[in-house]
Amino acid sequence: MSRQIDEGLERAERTRPIPQSTAARMRFLLKGAKGSTKQLAADLGVSQRTVQRWLKGQAAPKPAAAKAIEAKVRQKWQPKVKERVRKAAEQNGFTLHLSATFGYTAAGGSTDDPRPRMITQKLPGDVARQLYAARDAGASQADQEQILADALSEHYFRQRGSRARSLDAEVNSVEWMDIEL
Numbered sequence: 001m002s003r004q005i006d007e008g009l010e011r012a013e014r015t016r017p018i019p020q021s022t023a024a025r026m027r028f029l030l031k032g033a034k035g036s037t038k039q040l041a042a043d044l045g046v047s048q049r050t051v052q053r054w055l056k057g058q059a060a061p062k063p064a065a066a067k068a069i070e071a072k073v074r075q076k077w078q079p080k081v082k083e084r085v086r087k088a089a090e091q092n093g094f095t096l097h098l099s100a101t102f103g104y105t106a107a108g109g110s111t112d113d114p115r116p117r118m119i120t121q122k123l124p125g126d127v128a129r130q131l132y133a134a135r136d137a138g139a140s141q142a143d144q145e146q147i148l149a150d151a152l153s154e155h156y157f158r159q160r161g162s163r164a165r166s167l168d169a170e171v172n173s174v175e176w177m178d179i180e181l
Helices: 002-013 022-032 037-044 048-056 063-076 079-092 125-136 141-157
Strands: 094-105 115-123 168-180
Touching: 002 079, 002 125, 002 141, 002 168, 022 037, 022 048, 022 063, 037 048, 037 063, 079 125, 094 141, 115 141, 125 141, 141 168
Parallel strands: none
Antiparallel strands: 094 115, 094 168
16 A cells, blocks of 8 residues: 555646656656756666667666656656645645555444445645655555554544544555545
8 A cells, every 4th residue: 555655645746647658758857967868877877878769769678777767757747846735735634535444443342344445534734744754764565554544543433532432443455545635
């Protein structure tokens, strides 16, 4: 789910999708290198000729190089928009859309069998701050999932202490999720 969390945050942060083809991604990076294929090659750790081939579509990067290209594009794509959206999320919160199976620990007399749920829940800015801080620190998948599981337990299942006070929920599996900032 961590990759889904990262992708959900990135989708919500952008006003336009990142370029999909290698050539388009390379053209974007080339603009940042002020048109210098030599500089771009140095940034990517490949030869200038390799960069030229990728730009012309004469060759495709190996998987590791393709990941590096994608990571550089994601890092440089719409930084001012991302910053503005992040500040708004940390201040106003975000909406989580999720289809997952949850396990429960509850009071006696109730079932704790895992159940699938579709949830749309507004979460406060402190949860966004925690998620961003975890992502920035390179937190593990389990750490990011735990942040969301704790937030859903508090805000969805227990409704901030107004019901099911002894209920604890954990995310067992996620079918899909999206984040709306």
